[in-house]
Amino acid sequence: AVTRGADGHQFRWMAVGDQCVPDGRVDAAVHSHKDLPTAADPRFLIAAIPPREDARDAVVARDGLVLGELPPGSLVGTSSPRRAAQLRALGLGLEIRPLRGNLDTRLNRVSSGDLDAIVVARAGLARLGRLGDVTETLEPVQMLPAPAQGALAVECRADDSRLAAVLAELDDADTRAAVTAERTLLAELEAGCSAPVGAIAEVVESIDEEGRVFEELSLRGCVAALDGSDVIRASGIGAADQARELGLSVAGELFELGARELMRGAREDPAR
Numbered sequence: 348a349v350t351r352g353a354d355g356h357q358f359r360w361m362a363v364g365d366q367c368v369p370d371g372r373v374d375a376a377v378h379s380h381k382d383l384p385t386a387a388d389p390r391f392l393i394a395a396i397p398p399r400e401d402a403r404d405a406v407v408a409r410d411g412l413v414l415g416e417l418p419p420g421s422l423v424g425t426s427s428p429r430r431a432a433q434l435r436a437l438g439l440g441l442e443i444r445p446l447r448g449n450l451d452t453r454l455n456r457v458s459s460g461d462l463d464a465i466v467v468a469r470a471g472l473a474r475l476g477r478l479g480d481v482t483e484t485l486e487p488v489q490m491l492p493a494p495a496q497g498a499l500a501v502e503c504r505a506d507d508s509r510l511a512a513v514l515a516e517l518d519d520a521d522t523r524a525a526v527t528a529e530r531t532l533l534a535e536l537e538a539g540c541s542a543p544v545g546a547i548a549e550v551v552e553s554i555d556e557e558g559r560v561f562e563e564l565s566l567r568g569c570v571a572a573l574d575g576s577d578v579i580r581a582s583g584i585g586a587a588d589q590a591r592e593l594g595l596s597v598a599g600e601l602f603e604l605g606a607r608e609l610m611r612g613a614r615e616d617p618a619r
Contacts, residue, residue, distance in 0.1 A: 374503060374504070374507065374510055375394070375501060375502060375503045375510065375514060376501075376502045376503075377499055377500070377501055377502075378499065378500045378502060379498075379499065379500075380396065380495040380498040380499055380500040380526055380530075381493045381494060381495040381496050381498070383495075383500055385530055385533055385534035386534070389505060390504065390505055391502050391503070391504060391505055392502065392503055392504070392505045392507075392511055393500045393501070393502055394501055394502065394503050394510070394511040394514035394515055394517075394518070395500075395501040395514045395515055395516075395517035395518040396498055396499065396500055396501070396518055396519060396522050396523045396526055397498075397499055397501070397517045397518070397519055397522070398519040398521075398522055399470075399497045399498045399519070399522040399525070399526075400469070400470035400473055400474070400497040400498075401469045401470055401473065401484075401497055402469075402470065402492045402496045402497040402498075402547055403469050403484050403485055403486065403487065403490075403492055403497075404430060404466050404467065404468060404469060404484075404485045404490050404492055404496075405466070405467060405468070405469035405472060405481045405483065405484050405485065406464055406465075406466055406481070406482050406483040406484075406485065407454060407457055407464060407465050407466075407467065407472075407480045407481060407482060408457065408463060408464035408465075408482045408483070409457055409460070409463050409464065411482050412463075412464070412482060413482060413483035414434075414437070414439060414441075414464070414483060414485075414489075415439065417439065417441060417463055417464060419439065419440030419441070420440060420441075420442055421441050421442065421463040421464065422441075422442050422444050422461075422462045422463050422464075423441045423442065423443055423444065423462065423463060423464045423465065423466065424443075424444045424445070424446035424453065424456060424457075424462045424464070424465040424466075425443060425444075425445075425446050425465065425466045425467075426445065426446045426447060426453075427466075427493070428542065428543045428573060429491075429493055429542065429543045429544060429545055429571070430466050430490065431443045431543075431573065432543040432571035432572060432573050432574075432575055432578070433489075433490045433491070433543075433545065433569075433571055433575070433578065434466065434490070434575070435573075435574060435575025435576075436571055436572075436575035436576075436577075436578045437489070437575075438575075444462060446462075446465055446467075450467065450471055450472070450475055450477070451475075453465050453467060454477065454480060464482075466485070466490075468492070468493075468496055468497065469481065469484055469497070470496065470497035487545075487547050487567060490545065491545025491546060491547055491567060491568070491569045492545060492546075492547055493544075493545065493546075494526075494529035494530050494532065494533040494544065494545075494546040495526045495529055495530055498522055498525075498526050501514050501517060520587070521550045521587070523590075524548070524550065524564050524587040524588070524590040525547075525548035525549060525550065525564065525590070526548075527590040527591055527594065528546075528548040528564060528566045528590040528591070528593045528594040528597075529546040529547065529548050529566070529568075529594065530594070531590070531591045531593075531594025531595060531598070532544075532546050532566070532568050532594040532595075532597055532598045532601075533546065534594075535594065535595055535598035535599075536570065536598055536601065536602075536606060536610060537610070538570075538610060542610065543570065543571040543572070543573055543609075544568070544569070544570050544571075544610075545568065545569045545571070546566065546567065546568040546569070546597075547566070547567055548564055548565065548566040548567075548590070548593075549564070549565050550562050550563070550564055550565075550587060551563055551564075551565045551584075553584075562587065563584050563585060563586060563587070564584065564585055564586065564587045564589075564590055564593055565582070565583075565584045566582060566583050566584070566585075566593050566594065566597050567580070567581075567582040567597075568580070568581055568582070568597045568598070568601055569581075569601075570601055570606040570609045570610060571609065572609050572612060573612070577605075577609060579601055579604045579605055579606050579609060581597050581600035581601045581604060582597065583596050583597045583600070
């Protein structure tokens with residue numbers, strides 16, 4: 348569906364790769380930010396990143412159970428190598444199964460008894476009004492979300508400065524800083540959105556030597572072996588206006604800890 352704003356611009360929910368923006372059929376597109384390529388396309392501008400939904404992953408399990416209550420051998424569905432790797436790393440003896448289809452189809456695999464649980468993005472459940480199905484929300488210490496998970500990207504043509512200025516009113520500075528740090532880390536690792544890489548950045552309060560409160564950007568990242576045998580973690584903190592530099596720094600620490608070898612193993616895994 349295409350809607351038209353008061354100034355004549357057209358807006359439409361679109362899939363990545365749709366040619367409606369470049370050929371002028373619509374003026375702006377709204378994307379799930381985590382699904383966009385990390386390499387910028389000079390034809391386009393991310394004019395706004397609105398306030399983010401909850402970035403965490405969520406469990407929907409039978410009988411209201413949480414992950415730790417599922418017996419070994421329970422069947423848990425996920426569509427993400429990142430989630431699968433981190434689930435295996437928890438050491439709970441869960442059997443990970445591929446998960447396909449829209450969100451309703453995925454949820455029905457639990458209610459039908461086909462799976463004991465699924466792990467999906469909490470933001471997706473929120474947008475469809477299905478948070479009541481959540482039996483556990485996974486904290487980042489349990490499972491780091493995908494870079495930019497829960498965030499939207501409002502994109503327009505780079506040469507449309509008038510529209511870019513209008514869309515900029517939707518931008519949230521904290522969300523943009525967090526997403527910039529996370530996606531910089533992902534890009535530096537040369538990993539795609541389906542790689543076993545997790546990252547979460549948050550604006551946090553710190554106290555200086557004189558006891559004054561100020562805000563900084565905290566970033567945590569991980570790279571996991573697909574079989575869950577190893578998870579490398581790194582973190583850093585810095586100024587929000589240095590989000591890209593923070594992403595590069597944490598990625599560098601992950602490289603020093605062996606991320607390159609884990610990433611190579613993930614690319615070569617035939618089961619992926």
